[in-house]
Amino acid sequence: MKKPVVLLIALLVISNVINAKNVKIKSLKELAHYASESGNTITMQPGVYSMQEYLTPDVIKSIVPDKIKRYAMIHFSGNNNVFDLTGVTIEINTKLLGVFKSRVSELYLSGNNVHIKGLTVTDLGNFATSKGGHTFTVAGDNAKIEKVTLNVSGSSPYGYGDLLGKGDSNLAPLQKHSGMCIEGTNDTIVDCAIYSKAFGHLFFIQGGRNVYFENCYAEGVTRTTDEMLAETSGLAHKVGFASVYKNYEGKKVITPGYTKSLNECGFRMYGTGGVDGRSTGAVTAVNCKAKNTRIGFAFGKLTDAVLIKNCEAVGCEVGYNITGVKVENSRGDMVNGPLLYVTKGEVSDVELTLTSNDSKTTVHALACISGDNHKITLKKEGDLSKGKILPIKIGATTPPANNGFSPLGTAPTSGIVLTNLTGMPVELNSVSSACKISTNGEVMDKGKDNQIVKK
Numbered sequence: 001m002k003k004p005v006v007l008l009i010a011l012l013v014i015s016n017v018i019n020a021k022n023v024k025i026k027s028l029k030e031l032a033h034y035a036s037e038s039g040n041t042i043t044m045q046p047g048v049y050s051m052q053e054y055l056t057p058d059v060i061k062s063i064v065p066d067k068i069k070r071y072a073m074i075h076f077s078g079n080n081n082v083f084d085l086t087g088v089t090i091e092i093n094t095k096l097l098g099v100f101k102s103r104v105s106e107l108y109l110s111g112n113n114v115h116i117k118g119l120t121v122t123d124l125g126n127f128a129t130s131k132g133g134h135t136f137t138v139a140g141d142n143a144k145i146e147k148v149t150l151n152v153s154g155s156s157p158y159g160y161g162d163l164l165g166k167g168d169s170n171l172a173p174l175q176k177h178s179g180m181c182i183e184g185t186n187d188t189i190v191d192c193a194i195y196s197k198a199f200g201h202l203f204f205i206q207g208g209r210n211v212y213f214e215n216c217y218a219e220g221v222t223r224t225t226d227e228m229l230a231e232t233s234g235l236a237h238k239v240g241f242a243s244v245y246k247n248y249e250g251k252k253v254i255t256p257g258y259t260k261s262l263n264e265c266g267f268r269m270y271g272t273g274g275v276d277g278r279s280t281g282a283v284t285a286v287n288c289k290a291k292n293t294r295i296g297f298a299f300g301k302l303t304d305a306v307l308i309k310n311c312e313a314v315g316c317e318v319g320y321n322i323t324g325v326k327v328e329n330s331r332g333d334m335v336n337g338p339l340l341y342v343t344k345g346e347v348s349d350v351e352l353t354l355t356s357n358d359s360k361t362t363v364h365a366l367a368c369i370s371g372d373n374h375k376i377t378l379k380k381e382g383d384l385s386k387g388k389i390l391p392i393k394i395g396a397t398t399p400p401a402n403n404g405f406s407p408l409g410t411a412p413t414s415g416i417v418l419t420n421l422t423g424m425p426v427e428l429n430s431v432s433s434a435c436k437i438s439t440n441g442e443v444m445d446k447g448k449d450n451q452i453v454k455k
Contacts, residue, residue, distance in 0.1 A: 028054035028090070031074060031083075038078040038111070046087025051096060051106070060099055067275045070137070071100040072108030079111045079140075086118030086147075094154030097129035097177070104133040105181075109140050112184075117146035123153040123198075128175035132200075138208075139183040139274060147191045150179050155198035157235045160228055161260035161294060161317075162199075162401060164235060165244045172235045176200040178264070179218075182208040183274035185281075193217040201264040202293060206273020209281030209304070213267065213288050220263030220293040222315060222336060224361055225405070226256050245403045255405040259336040259361045261317050266290025268298045269306070279303055285311055295321045295402060296332060301346050313339070314355075318402050322348050323371075331355050331381070334366050334390060340378070341398045344371030344411055353379045354422050357387030366424050368396040368408060373415040380422040391425045392418065395432035395447065421455070 025031060026045035032054065034042045055073055065071045073096070076083075092106055106121060121135055135150045155177040157164050164171040178200030182189065187208060193216065194202040202218035205211050231237045236254060247255040267290060272279050282304035289312045290296035296313025299306050301324030309328040313319035319332035319339040324346025332339050333356035342348050354366065369376060369392070378392065395413040399406035412431045420426055420439035428435060432447035440455040 028074070034078070034081070035074055035076040035083075036078050037081070039080045040078075041082040041084070043084045044088050048089045048091060051090055051092040055096055055099070063100075065100075065102065066108075066110070068103075070103045070105055070108070070133070072105045072137075074107050076107070076109040076114055076116070076140070077111050078114070080113045081111065082115045083119075084117060088118065089120040089122060091122050091124055094123050094125040094127040097127060097133060097154050100129070101131070103131045104129055105137040106133070106135045108137045109143055112141045112143075114140055115144040115146065116148060117144075118148070120149045120151070122151040123177075126153050126155070126158065126197075128154050128156040128177060132174075132176040132178075134178050134181045136180045137183065138180065138187055138189075141185040141187070143184055143187045145180070145187070145189045145192055149192070150194045150196075152177060152179050152194060152196040152198045152200070152202075155200055158197070158199050159223065159234065159262060160236050160254075161223075161262050162264070162403070163228075163243045163245065163254055163260065164239070166264075166401070169244060171239045171242055171244060179203060181206055181273075182211050185209045188212045188214070189216055190214045191216070193219075195219050196263050197221055199263060201268045202266050202290075204265065204268040204270065205280055205283055206270045207276070207278045207280055208273075208283070211281075211283045213283075213285040216267075216285070216288045217291075218266035218289070218293060219291045220261050220266070222259050222261050222292045225254050225258045225260060228254055228260075229256055245400055245406045247405045248407050257362045258404045259317070260404070261292055261294040261336075263293050265295040265298045266293035266313070266316065267296065269300060269302070271302055282306065285309070287311065289314065291315055292336075294318070297322070299325050300343075301325060312355075317404055320350075320352065321398065321402060322350070324348055325350075327351060333357070334363055334388075335359050336361065337363055337404050338365050338367055340367040340369075340376075341402070342367070342369045342371065342374050342376065343398065344413075347372070348374045348376075350375070351377045351379075353381050354384065354424075355381045357384045357390065359388045363388065363390060363404065364408065365393050365396065366390045366422065367392045368398060369394050369416055369418070370397045370411040370413045372413065373417075375417045377419040378422050384423065389424060391427045392420060392422075393427050393429070394418070394435055394437075395429035
C-alpha cells in the first residue's frame with residue numbers, strides 16, 4: 001500500500017475519533033435517531049419507555065424492511081457505537097407485532113462494532129404477528145450485547161409446546177415469537193438473559209460465525225400433558241386433543257403422563273440464515289444455563305468447531321442434543337426428559353454430570369447415542385438412588401421432533417467409547433457394534449463385538 005493511501009486512512013480514523021460524541025438521551029425517538037448514526041457513545045436516562053408512544057403511524061410508514069422482508073421497530077444501523085442503556089426498560093405492547101403484516105424484529109442491529117449494554121425489553125400481552133418474528137436480531141459484525149434481558153411473550157398457539165405443529169401440516173395457525181437471533185460474525189453475547197412465555201427459540205444462531213456466549217441464561221415454561229387434557233376450551237380442545245406426533249401406540253394424540261416445554265430451544269444452531277442465507281460457523285457457549293426449554297442446547301457442527309463448556313440444562317425436555325460438538329464439564333438432569341442425545345455425523349466428545357433423576361412424569365431414557373466413534377463420559381452428582389433408574393441406550397435415535405411420548409428409533413452405531421459413572425444401566429441394541437463400555441451399572445448387550453468392563 002502506498003504511503004499517501006495509508007496517511008489518508010489514518011486521517012480518516014483520527015477524524016472519526018475526534019468527531020465522536022458523548023450523547024445523553026431520554027426518549028425512544030432519540031434512541032432511534034442515534035441508532036442510525038455512527039461513532040457515538042449514547043447514554044440513555046434510566047426509566048420505562050413505551051414503544052407504543054414512539055411507534056406512531058408516521059414512523060411505521062417510514063420503516064423499510066431488509067432484503068428478506070423483515071421490519072424493525074428500532075434499527076441499529078450505525079457503526080462504531082456504544083449504547084449504555086443501564087436501567088432502561090422498553091415495554092412493547094404485543095399488538096404492535098401485527099402492524100407490519102410481515103416478519104418483525106422489535107430491535108434489529110445491522111451495524112458493525114456496536115456495543116449495547118444494560119437494556120431490558122418487556123413484551124406486554126400475548127398478541128401475535130401472523131408472520132413471526134424476533135425480539136432482538138443481531139446481524140452486525142463484532143457486536144457486543146451485554147447485560148441485556150428479554151421478557152418475551154406474544155405467540156400462538158401457546159400452552160402446548162410443539163404438539164399442534166411447528167411447520168407444515170399444523171393443526172393450528174403458527175405465529176412464533178423468538179428471543180435473540182444472532183446472524184453476524186464475531187458477535188459476543190455476555191451476561192444476557194431471556195425469559196420466554198412464547199413459542200419460539202430463546203437464543204439461536206442463523207448464519208452467525210464465531211459467535212460467543214458467556215454467562216447467559218434462557219428460561220422457558222413447562223406444563224404437563226395432563227394439564228392440557230384437562231382443558232374444556234382452547235386450541236387443543238378444539239382439535240380433539242390431537243397431536244402432529246405419534247405416541248407409542250401409533251396414535252396422533254396428546255398423551256397423558258408427560259411434561260412439555262411451551263417454548264422451543266434455550267440455545268439453538270441452524271445451518272444457514274441471515275439476509276444472505278449464509279452457512280453458520282463456529283459457536284461457543286461458556287457458563288450458560290437453560291431451564292424448562294424444549295432442548296437446552298441444540299448444537300451441531302456445520303463448518304467450524306462448536307464448544308459447550310461449564311454449562312447446565314435443568315428441567316428441559318432434552319438437555320443436550322448434539323452432533324460433532326465438544327462438551328466440557330457440563331451438567332444437567334433428566335427430570336422432564338433425557339439428559340443427552342448424540343446423533344450420527346461428526347464425532348462428539350462429551351463430559352456431562354447427571355444432577356437429578358427425580359422425574360414426576362414419564363421419561364424413557366437417560367441418554368440415546370447413535371453414530372460412530374463418539375466419546376462419552378457420564379458422571380453423577382449426589383445420591384440418585386431414590387429417583388428413576390433409566391438406561392443409556394446405544395444405537396437408539398431421537399424420537400420425531402424430540403417429542404417425549406414418540407417412540408425412539410434405531411441406527412447402526414459403532415466405535416462408541418462410553419464411560420458410565422452414573423450407576424444407570426446401559427443397553428446396547430442389535431445394531432450396535434465394536435463399542436467400548438466402562439460402567440458401574442448393569443449392561444444388556446444385544447450387539448456385536450462390544451467390549452464391556454464393569455467397574
